[in-house]
Amino acid sequence: MNGANAGRWAAVEEFADRASDRLNAILIRETRRALNGKLFAIVFSVLLAICVGACLIIGWSEAGEEGLGWMVFRVLFLCFSGVAFMGLPSIISSMVQGEIREKTFELLCITNVTPARIIWGELWTAAGLFLLMASGIAPFMAFSYLLGGVDVRTIATGMGFIFLMSILLSLFATVAAVVPGREIASKLAVVLFALGAWGAASSLVMPSYWVPLVDMWDEPQTPWILLALLGTYLSLGGIFFTVGMARIGFAAANRSGPIRLAVLVHLAVISTIAWFGELPQAWATLIIYQHSVLFLLGMACVGEEEELTCRQSRKGRLARRLGPIWSLFLPGASRGMAFVTLAGIITAGVTTLGLLNAHAIDTEWLAWPWITLAYLVVYFGASSALCRLLPARWRTPLLRRAGVLLVFFVFLMIPLFVAVTTGASLARNPLLTVSHPILFLANLWDYSVQDWVSATLLLVTLAGVVFVLRLPSFIRGIRVGWKGPTS
Amino acid sequence: MEVDRLERRFGDFVAVDRISFGFRAGDIFGFVGPNGAGKTTTMRILATLDAPTTGDARVNGVSVVDYPDEIRSSIGFMPDHLSVYTNLYVEEYLDFFARTYGLSGRRRREAVQSVMDFTELHSLRRKMCDTLSKGMRQRLGLARTLIHDPKVLILDEPASGLDPRARIEFRALLEELSRRGKGILISSHILTELSEICNVVAIIERGKLLTCGAIEEIRKNLRRHSVIRIGFLDRIEEAHKKVMLYPGVQAVRVAGKELEVEFVGDEAARAALLKNLVQGGLPVVQFAGHEQNLEDIFMEVTKGQVQ
Numbered sequence: 111m112n113g114a115n116a117g118r119w120a121a122v123e124e125f126a127d128r129a130s131d132r133l134n135a136i137l138i139r140e141t142r143r144a145l146n147g148k149l150f151a152i153v154f155s156v157l158l159a160i161c162v163g164a165c166l167i168i169g170w171s172e173a174g175e176e177g178l179g180w181m182v183f184r185v186l187f188l189c190f191s192g193v194a195f196m197g198l199p200s201i202i203s204s205m206v207q208g209e210i211r212e213k214t215f216e217l218l219c220i221t222n223v224t225p226a227r228i229i230w231g232e233l234w235t236a237a238g239l240f241l242l243m244a245s246g247i248a249p250f251m252a253f254s255y256l257l258g259g260v261d262v263r264t265i266a267t268g269m270g271f272i273f274l275m276s277i278l279l280s281l282f283a284t285v286a287a288v289v290p291g292r293e294i295a296s297k298l299a300v301v302l303f304a305l306g307a308w309g310a311a312s313s314l315v316m317p318s319y320w321v322p323l324v325d326m327w328d329e330p331q332t333p334w335i336l337l338a339l340l341g342t343y344l345s346l347g348g349i350f351f352t353v354g355m356a357r358i359g360f361a362a363a364n365r366s367g368p369i370r371l372a373v374l375v376h377l378a379v380i381s382t383i384a385w386f387g388e389l390p391q392a393w394a395t396l397i398i399y400q401h402s403v404l405f406l407l408g409m410a411c412v413g414e415e416e417e418l419t420c421r422q423s424r425k426g427r428l429a430r431r432l433g434p435i436w437s438l439f440l441p442g443a444s445r446g447m448a449f450v451t452l453a454g455i456i457t458a459g460v461t462t463l464g465l466l467n468a469h470a471i472d473t474e475w476l477a478w479p480w481i482t483l484a485y486l487v488v489y490f491g492a493s494s495a496l497c498r499l500l501p502a503r504w505r506t507p508l509l510r511r512a513g514v515l516l517v518f519f520v521f522l523m524i525p526l527f528v529a530v531t532t533g534a535s536l537a538r539n540p541l542l543t544v545s546h547p548i549l550f551l552a553n554l555w556d557y558s559v560q561d562w563v564s565a566t567l568l569l570v571t572l573a574g575v576v577f578v579l580r581l582p583s584f585i586r587g588i589r590v591g592w593k594g595p596t597s
Numbered sequence: 598m599e600v601d602r603l604e605r606r607f608g609d610f611v612a613v614d615r616i617s618f619g620f621r622a623g624d625i626f627g628f629v630g631p632n633g634a635g636k637t638t639t640m641r642i643l644a645t646l647d648a649p650t651t652g653d654a655r656v657n658g659v660s661v662v663d664y665p666d667e668i669r670s671s672i673g674f675m676p677d678h679l680s681v682y683t684n685l686y687v688e689e690y691l692d693f694f695a696r697t698y699g700l701s702g703r704r705r706r707e708a709v710q711s712v713m714d715f716t717e718l719h720s721l722r723r724k725m726c727d728t729l730s731k732g733m734r735q736r737l738g739l740a741r742t743l744i745h746d747p748k749v750l751i752l753d754e755p756a757s758g759l760d761p762r763a764r765i766e767f768r769a770l771l772e773e774l775s776r777r778g779k780g781i782l783i784s785s786h787i788l789t790e791l792s793e794i795c796n797v798v799a800i801i802e803r804g805k806l807l808t809c810g811a812i813e814e815i816r817k818n819l820r821r822h823s824v825i826r827i828g829f830l831d832r833i834e835e836a837h838k839k840v841m842l843y844p845g846v847q848a849v850r851v852a853g854k855e856l857e858v859e860f861v862g863d864e865a866a867r868a869a870l871l872k873n874l875v876q877g878g879l880p881v882v883q884f885a886g887h888e889q890n891l892e893d894i895f896m897e898v899t900k901g902q903v904q
Contacts, residue, residue, distance in 0.1 A: 128702060135696035139685065146725075147684035214680045217741070220644050220669055221697035 135223065136231020140205055141238055149204065150239065153197040157243060160189045161250045177259020186254060187268050190247050194240060194276035199283035202236050206287035215288075215358065225358040229284060229351055236280035240273055274343060281350045288357040598643070598749055598780060603652035605638050605804075612638045614804035615652060620782065620797055622748065625775050627795035628784040629895055635804040636784045637677065640753050643782070644674035656749055670698065673742035677754040679734040681726035688713070688722040691740055698745035712740040716770065732763030739770060750774065752783045756790060768794055788895055800895060808894075815894055825858045825867065827874070828883030836879050843870055855883070 130138055144150040164185040168178065209215050218228060251265055598620055605613040613635040620626040630636050641647040643654050645665035654661045661668045682690060691712060695705040713719045716736040721729065729737060735755060742750060752771075756764050764787075771794060775781060785791050791798065792812055799809040808815050829836050833854055840849050840856055845866055847859040860867065871884050 127706075131696075131701040131705075135693055138696065139682070139689070139693040142689050143682060143684040146686075208683060212680050212682065213676070213678050214682060216646060216676060217680055217694070218697065219646060220672070220674050221694065221745075222666070222669060222699050223697045224666075 134227065134231045134234050136228055137234040137238060140231065140235035143205065144201065144235070144239060149201055150242075153193060153201065154243060154246060157189065157193045157197070158246055161186060161247055164189060165250060165253065177257065179254045179257030180259030182254035182257060183251070183260040183265065183268075186247060186250050187272075190243075190269075191272045191275075193243065194272045195279055198236055198239055198243070198276050199279040201239060202232055202280045203283035203287045205235070206232065206284050210288065219358070225355040226351075228358055229281070229354045232284045233277055233281060236277055237273075240276055244269065244273075278343065278347060278350070281347060281354070285350050285354040285357065288354060598654065598656050598782070600639075600643070600654045601652055603639065603642060603654060604650050605635075605642060605647065606650045611804050613642070613649070616799075616801065616804070616806040618799050618806065618809045620780050622778045622780050623775055624797055625771065625781045625783060625795045627791040627798035628782055628801065629788060629791065629798055630784075630801035634801045636801060637753055639801070640674070640751050640782070640784065644672055644751050645669055646674070670745060671748045673745070673747035673750045675738050675742045675750070675752045675755055677757065679731065679738055681729070681734060681737065683725075683727045685726050686722065687718055687724055687726055687729070687737060690726050690737065691744055694741050694744050700745065708744055708746070712743045715743065715773075716740040732759055732767075735759060735763070735767060736770075739767075743774075748780060750779050750781045750783075752781065754784055754786065756785055756787060764790065812894070823860055823867075823886055825860050825870075826883065826885050827856045827858060827881060829854055829856070830880035830882050832879060836874070839874065839877060839879065840870075843873065845870075 165182060168182050168185060209218075215228075219225075223231075251269075254260055255262065255265065600616060600618050602615045602617055603613055604611070604615045616635075616639065618626075628636050628640070638647065642649050643661060645661055645668055648662060653663075656668055656671050659668055659671070682693075685693070688709065691709045692705065695708050700708050713722060716739055718733070718736055718740055721733060726734075726737065739752075739755070742752070755771075756767055759767060768790065771781060771783070775794075783791070783795070795812070797809070797811055798815070800807045827836070827840070831854070833851065833856070837849060837851055837856060840846055840858055845860055845862040847861060849859075850857040860870065862870075867886065871881065874881050
């Protein structure tokens, strides 16, 4: 290399170094580690090999009605989504787990990097690695476009869906990785929470599989549905993010604010969708309604704090001066419970009005006892799971939680009951973990007297057991929730 | 750094029980105690990795409880385990931590170069962190601790597992840091080593602070008499009787042809004792004072209780 070239190269290096100061430090570190290590190279090579293989095989076959490009695109879409949904979160998860194993998280926690920046760093890394992999698959996507049968908008939408889902799954992988692996109960909690989250996230996966199958842009509701999905996506991301922060921060303050903010976003989405007329079989409302169960019960677990540091107490005193509405967003005795109660009332009202407004009439009736049972299980199961994932400092004591959760459950049943009386049908989304068993149970329901009696007996017995075991907690919880914000 | 009635409870278990101590810039403060005494818990609180149940600690008057974010730039913490990243070069590792402390541009590059020079890691800059030897990893850990030029260093068992050479080199680095005005809090099980480099020590057991101060001061407080070893050619029985009757002698033990004498008195009194023995015709072949070292103090102060 001559002197001029060396000078230019040094200038480029200097520029890159200065530019990197603006980036998240975790992103830089993880990208370096990924490029220095073998795992990313293996995933990338496998992806390229699959793409080449798929293109060669399809190249030998005859084009169908949709065109050869369409077939190539669908195969590429499937391969890439598989790698992005599984490979990328695995890489992120292994990096985070390695950090826990080597106890390097502690070293990070004494620097100026906050838990939020650590998670942002992991997400930026996921995004960066996604772009690297997308750049590898881009020539094949261009090849499918040149073959004909698929337009740029469909390719861009498909890649967008994969990107968002990949980031969300990477976020979940980060959260799951920071849960202590030694405790079996914690592992179980991760699985339970993942199942609940999958119920919500699957509605995002579903459209991503639709993209290559239908031209969704012809549907008039598409922008609204995309908006609803984005809101749901952000809410779910908010929950994961907050749980991750809680796990990573050692002596961190209770930051239930992001979860409460996620709930507000979620309520806004429900309101938007609920007032949108002629919903096809009310699926959007019901899916989002189903998600609201997950979010709101999740939020109930992080409303209260067992011990406050001097600084948090000072903030609490400041917030109380600002008034009861502001203080709802801060940790402290009863405020989280009051927030849950208020959010429950609003959700119940908006969803009921939405169901009435949406004219989602069908002949298929909902089998309410089974739905009640299913929601009861999801409701308390996911609540306990999420609570388990949180460090002790963040958990709402069970005494307070149980009663308010029960009250909130009643709020959720009201719109469902309205849905039954107006004849709304349940969304037939086979990917939804929650709706699938409900549909299975609904099909067993034949409206006989025996069915009603057995279901009612089952419910009453279950409720009786729960009440006997937790009666004082329920009473105390209801009283605390009912009293609203306190000092 | 001032630690003020620091307490940490885990349920009913009291890990740290209202301890108070302090040290200044340039001090090397030894933190000594048996396993499970609460040393690491205290250090973690001071490093803002944990919060106390009650009490506080301040660096230059700033509370570690109320302002942990502000305090982190003044503190460098080196835990007892050697944490490194896989698939990362030594230079990249230090560069990353420089970034996490908010250093940017030339300042970051200079900081990385400076700590690599100080810890003599320059030749290993393109070596993967996880392939370093224990001694080199310890140096890397110290380099990471110094990257943001903190005023206070908290080092938890930094010399454990090091070979003698690496230990001596590491000690030299600490002495140099002390000369540069850093306040160093160091815990170690190797008490002889601590006594050589620390000017102040605190002994902790079962979460309670048993004693704190300069080693000489603690020694004076603990025991007002010194131990003298006197060797004789023969006539040990006669010597024993004579020494027992001498003013200031507290106790005498016979060990072969030697007497171990616990004696209250200054150097002049010791000289007078020697003169008395020689004038009495006893064949003295050895007369040596034995000072209490940190190990003796530790054994005397602690009761060997663990929690």
